[in-house]
Amino acid sequence: MIKNINDIAKTLGFKILIIVILGLLLLIPMSFINGVVRDRIRYQDEAVSSIIEPVGNSANIQGVVIAIPYLNRVIDSETKEISYIKKYIFYMPNEYNVEGNVEVSSLSRGIFKAPIFNSKLNIKGRFDKYNAEIFNLDENNNTILYDEAMLILGIGNKKNLMKLPNVSVNQNEEIQYYEKNINISLNMFSNKFLYTISRDKILNGFDFYITMDIQGGNSLIITPLASENTFKISSKWKDPSFTGGFLPTKREVNNDGFSAEWNIASFNTAFTKYWTSDENANRVSDNEYLRAGDENSNNVLVSFLLLNDNYQKTSRSVKYAILFIFIPFFVLFLCEVLSKKRIHPVQYILIGIANAVFYLLLLAISEHLIFNLSYFLSALMVTALTSIYIGYIIKSPKYTISMALVNALIYIFLFGILQLTDYALLMGTLGLFAVIALAMYFTRNVDWYGENN
Structure with missing residues (x-):
């Protein structure tokens, strides 16, 4: 007891x-x-960010479009005065091909490491001739300014560019970078680089060639926006990850590195072929990203992994x-x-x-x-x-x-x-x-x- x-x-x-x-x-x-x-x-995470931020973080190649300005004739209903507002027609390429070999290395900040890379991307494709019947602007008292047309190159972060991209058309005819600042509302591109393009190229169609020296950290992102998209990326880095909205149609990964190829048709992308600055056809893509909960759901994404979990x-x-x-x-x-x-x-x-x-x-x-x-x-x-x-x-x-x-x-x-x-x-x-x-x-x-x- x-x-x-x-x-x-x-x-x-x-x-x-x-x-x-x-x-x-x-x-x-x-x-x-x-x-x-x-x-x-x-x-x-903070150390990795401090490493890759100076090289522009992930490199996001957002694509190319043609912008053709036009003067929209407006008549005031009370004073009957006539005024003109400059607006834009945009259209996508028919073919869009990106190819590059990516050189990846790791940088350290204290005990932490992050992958950084640089690459020369060769981008080529074709724009068909502008189809004036799409909007019939000439019949609505609008004036199309073909001589002021521009090719617009979009990229996520200017720091990703090691130098100004070189753009040429047809038989190695280099076109000029447009130095003047023009306010063009194009939400699909974070940063825009404008190049002049002649009336003749717009009315007859043309092939384009872009060489781009890029740098970045962690991952390479490419946006498919043409009728036919082909991307070929290779590297000696042996630990890649293929995510985003599209997986490679062909891939090979071994101890010597990797090579991957994507073939993406236009009906799988988030963009339309033609639209104007009055419309928000390709601005819908921003909302689609939000609904999907992943801003890369319409992109190809190649990540370079450091297998340290x-x-x-x-x-x-x-x-x-x-x-x-x-x-x-x-x-x-x-x-x-x-x-x-x-x-x-x-x-x-x-x-x-x-x-x-x-x-x-x-x-x-x-x-x-x-x-x-x-x-x-x-x-x-x-x-x-x-x-x-x-x-x-x-x-x-x-x-x-x-x-x-x-x-x-x-x-x-x-x-x-x-x-x-x-x-x-x-x-x-x-x-x-x-x-x-x-x-x-x-x-x-x-x-x-x-x-x-």
């Missing part, structure tokens, strides 16, 4: 309650460790921290029951803290070594520390080996889960079930109420 507080403190039930409370309290520092992981991820794996591992706290506690409790050697709650706390420090060790070491080696070193250090400590407490090699074996098994189990992204939930659940089954097995003969004393 329990007579005083000391008798209560000696019962197994009270010890289990203390262990559960200690385990729950140790989840508090785990939340701080998770916060440290998030901070390091943020620092990494240490922070993501560490963050995922923290989610299983409760197992790394309670399983060693459970094993330590069994050692206490079976060896009849009392273990103080402070000693439970030290074991729990040692297992919590595993995540800080993993985070810190993985910033300098590959993740698998970092994981092995962190697990080895914590397993050796806790096992030797248990050996000193209980003074039995059997329990030292038992603790080392249990720690090794749970670290191996966690490592397996981190490699199985798609099956992590299944493996984690099965592992938890196995732990419960083992707990039932090893405690099946425990005299919880002391009735056999």
Whole structure:
């Protein structure tokens, strides 16, 4: 019969309650460790941004269009005065081909790295002759200014250009960059480069050739906007990612690099062939991006990956921290029951803290070594520390080996889960079930109420 507080403190039930409370309290520092992981991820993002921002971030080649100005005749309904407003007709090329070999390297800022690249892009295509019957502007008292027509080249960030693109038509006839600033509303292009184009080219159609020296970081983005689009991108970088709204029709990736080709028809793009500045036909694409939730849903996107997901794996591992706290506690409790050697709650706390420090060790070491080696070193250090400590407490090699074996098994189990992204939930659940089954097995003969004393 329990007579005083000391008798209560000696019962197994009270010890289990203390262990559960200690385990729950140790989840508090785990939340701080998770916060440290998030901070390091943020620092990494900031470092990567500081590396790629000077080269223009991702290089976005937005395409080419023809702009033909026209004077819209307006008569005031009250004064009957006649005025003219300059507006524009826009139309897309029939063919649009982009080809380039991308040279990628990595730059470091402290311990963080980011891929940067440069490339000479060869862009060619064809504009058919302007079809005046599309809008019948001549019949509506409008004056089309063919002599002021322009070819407009669009790019996401001017920093991506290493020099002014060279544009030529037909048989190597170079056309001039238009220095004058003209306010043309064309929302599909973030930055516009204007080139003069003659009346003859507009009325008869022409082939165009563009050479563009670009730089950037992380990814190359190309927008398909013609009736027929063909993109061919290659590089010696062996870890590409093909995303965006279109996957390559052909690809080859090996240790020597990659090559990929896209063939995209006009009905798969977000743009119309002809429109005017009065219309918002191709401005709809901006809304489509918002509805899709991805501004690259109508682009080809090639990313150059640095396969370093240490922070993501560490963050995922923290989610299983409760197992790394309670399983060693459970094993330590069994050692206490079976060896009849009392273990103080402070000693439970030290074991729990040692297992919590595993995540800080993993985070810190993985910033300098590959993740698998970092994981092995962190697990080895914590397993050796806790096992030797248990050996000193209980003074039995059997329990030292038992603790080392249990720690090794749970670290191996966690490592397996981190490699199985798609099956992590299944493996984690099965592992938890196995732990419960083992707990039932090893405690099946425990005299919880002391009735056999």
